Amino acid sequence: MSDAAYAGRRRVNAAMLALTAACAAVSAGVLLAILAYIAWQGASAIGWSFLVNLPKPVGEVGGGIANSIVGSIQVVGLAGLIGAPVGALAGVYLAEYGRGRFAFCVRFAADVLNGVPSIVVGLFAYALIVMPMKRFSALSGSVALALIMIPIVLRNTEEFIRLVPGTIREAALALGVPRWKVTLFVVLPSAGRGILTGALLALARVSGETAPLIFTAFGNRFWGEGFLSPVATLPHTIYTYAISPYEDWHRQAWAAALVLMAFVLAVNAAARVWLKPSRGAAY
Amino acid sequence: MTVAAIPGPRERAGDRLFRLTIAGFAGLVLLVVLALAWQLARASTQTWRTFGPAFLWTSTWDPVGEVFGALPFLYGTAVSSLLALLIAVPLGVGSAVFLTELAPRRAAEALMFAVELLAAVPSVILGLIGVFVLVPAVRAVEPILGKTLGFLPFFRGAPYGVGLLSASLILAFMVLPYITTITREILLTVPRPLKEGMYALGATRWEVVRGVSLPYARSGVLGAVFLALGRALGETMAVTMVIGNTPKISASLFDPAYSMAAVIANELAEAASDAHLSALIAIGLTLLAVTVAVNGAARLMIYRLERR
Numbered sequence: 001m002s003d004a005a006y007a008g009r010r011r012v013n014a015a016m017l018a019l020t021a022a023c024a025a026v027s028a029g030v031l032l033a034i035l036a037y038i039a040w041q042g043a044s045a046i047g048w049s050f051l052v053n054l055p056k057p058v059g060e061v062g063g064g065i066a067n068s069i070v071g072s073i074q075v076v077g078l079a080g081l082i083g084a085p086v087g088a089l090a091g092v093y094l095a096e097y098g099r100g101r102f103a104f105c106v107r108f109a110a111d112v113l114n115g116v117p118s119i120v121v122g123l124f125a126y127a128l129i130v131m132p133m134k135r136f137s138a139l140s141g142s143v144a145l146a147l148i149m150i151p152i153v154l155r156n157t158e159e160f161i162r163l164v165p166g167t168i169r170e171a172a173l174a175l176g177v178p179r180w181k182v183t184l185f186v187v188l189p190s191a192g193r194g195i196l197t198g199a200l201l202a203l204a205r206v207s208g209e210t211a212p213l214i215f216t217a218f219g220n221r222f223w224g225e226g227f228l229s230p231v232a233t234l235p236h237t238i239y240t241y242a243i244s245p246y247e248d249w250h251r252q253a254w255a256a257a258l259v260l261m262a263f264v265l266a267v268n269a270a271a272r273v274w275l276k277p278s279r280g281a282a283y
Numbered sequence: 284m285t286v287a288a289i290p291g292p293r294e295r296a297g298d299r300l301f302r303l304t305i306a307g308f309a310g311l312v313l314l315v316v317l318a319l320a321w322q323l324a325r326a327s328t329q330t331w332r333t334f335g336p337a338f339l340w341t342s343t344w345d346p347v348g349e350v351f352g353a354l355p356f357l358y359g360t361a362v363s364s365l366l367a368l369l370i371a372v373p374l375g376v377g378s379a380v381f382l383t384e385l386a387p388r389r390a391a392e393a394l395m396f397a398v399e400l401l402a403a404v405p406s407v408i409l410g411l412i413g414v415f416v417l418v419p420a421v422r423a424v425e426p427i428l429g430k431t432l433g434f435l436p437f438f439r440g441a442p443y444g445v446g447l448l449s450a451s452l453i454l455a456f457m458v459l460p461y462i463t464t465i466t467r468e469i470l471l472t473v474p475r476p477l478k479e480g481m482y483a484l485g486a487t488r489w490e491v492v493r494g495v496s497l498p499y500a501r502s503g504v505l506g507a508v509f510l511a512l513g514r515a516l517g518e519t520m521a522v523t524m525v526i527g528n529t530p531k532i533s534a535s536l537f538d539p540a541y542s543m544a545a546v547i548a549n550e551l552a553e554a555a556s557d558a559h560l561s562a563l564i565a566i567g568l569t570l571l572a573v574t575v576a577v578n579g580a581a582r583l584m585i586y587r588l589e590r591r
């Protein structure tokens with residue numbers, strides 16, 4: 001082989017590797033640019049009064065997003081109360097008894113549900129709750145978000161329970177502990193940290209969901225009145241403000257985006273630290 | 284590892300109750316998926332009865348006259364998703380190669396964290412950036428593209444900014460993390476002896492990547508691409524905010540268009556007639572069928588890989 005041919009191959013090598021480095025730089029750079037831009041735009045519009053006041057009537061400058069923050073906590077909180085236990089218990093079933101055709105079907109159904117677009121899940125909640133009740137409600141929004149959470153929590157729980165060594169189960173069973181107690185009080189706590197983190201990540205993900213809330217929780221310019229009436233949520237408020245023609249609302253959309261982004265970032269970073277050798281389970 | 288495989292004494296009553304209870308929760312998941320499809324089918328029967336399957340290939344969308352055809356939405360969804368993949372796949376696979384083969388471990392971990400965080404950014408926030416940053420930028424670039432590549436039908440027309448091009452760009456960055464993460468995970472499983480064998484023959488790093496790693500990872504990458512396609516097809520907010528929301532079919536990427544998810548998001552809450560509502564839900568059912576098919580294919584590919 002001639003030296004010239006080898007030099008040529010070396011050049012191709014360097015060029016292609018540089019290209020892959022450029023790809024990685026673009027991928028990570030986009031995230032940094034997004035975060036920096038939100039921080040820059042949001043910081044100039046955010047303040048204490050913005051966080052604790054209700055929106056002003058249309059056309060007046062100022063006002064806040066307090067009702068959206070409370071509404072989001074309400075809707076996402078209820079979604080977590082429905083979605084996390086269902087997902088976790090179904091995950092326990094798959095990990096502990098998950099053989100045979102039924103388990104395969106459940107696992108496949110969970111993966112299918114995970115891939116269903118959030119707007120279609122919203123349509124389901126709409127057909128299931130909004131249409132019969134003939135009114136938009138916080139409850140229907142929570143149900144939609146819970147359905148999005150379930151498959152994420154389920155697969156995450158299953159994965160973490162499988163990591164619990166069999167010897168721990170056998171030790172407890174050898175002491176004569178009934179199997180259900182072994183599962184609930186020995187296996188589940190040893191996987192607890194992973195399961196909880198997964199549930200938190202799922203919560204962070206649905207707290208940014210907008211599409212299923214447009215025609216379920218619907219939005220509201222005042223405080224919500226319980227779970228059976230429309231309520232404002234943070235992502236939905238960002239959406240309506242962003243596409244509105246008012247300059248002041250655009251400013252507020254950036255500030256609200258900063259609040260939402262800070263929450264999502266905080267949960268993700270906390271999960272990262274808490275669960276040191278982590279693997280993203282959000283898919 | 285389950286204990287169930289070991290034949291033991293008869294199941295205790297408490298154990299049985301517990302098993303059946305959590306099996307009920309697992310069954311609930313199955314039930315939800317079936318109920319979802321059934322509800323959407325039931326709520327859209329009116330549309331399927333009136334228009335039949337032609338609903339999918341006619342292109343009149345007239346809520347006032349109650350004539351509905353979904354073709355412009357199908358077209359917008361398909362074109363924006365495919366174009367997004369065209370941008371995201373090379374970028375994602377390239378990043379994954381860099382992260383596994385070149386970057387020092389510490390740097391790779393930091394970069395992976397950044398990529399995973401990109402997946403965690405809510406789509407409405409990406410849409411916000413799309414509206415105020417990406418769309419003006421695209422509007423500025425479009426005349427230049429038109430001048431240089433205007434001989435192609437894809438790059439003609441007035442520079443609106445909003446349209447298929449903006450939607451595809453924003454979608455590309457939304458699916459990029461999925462492609463990068465999954466491809467990297469598969470590249471990490473390439474057996475060392477294979478690579479070392481090729482290095483021993485004097486191959487350069489790039490030749491090893493091209494000759495061993497990428498062919499080994501091919502089916503997994505294909506699974507990742509399908510998974511990303513499933514995400515892109517159903518993505519709503521960011522697309523709704525930048526695609527222009529005009530039910531027209533045009534070859535030019537500069538022109539405003541519409542997508543299936545976007546029309547549901549925009550019109551459902553204000554749908555006045557039952558026919559309109561039913562047509563929107565019929566679009567939702569179509570979207571469900573397409574994404575389930577795409578995701579099912581992706582999952583089967585990945586299941587097969589896991590068994591290997």
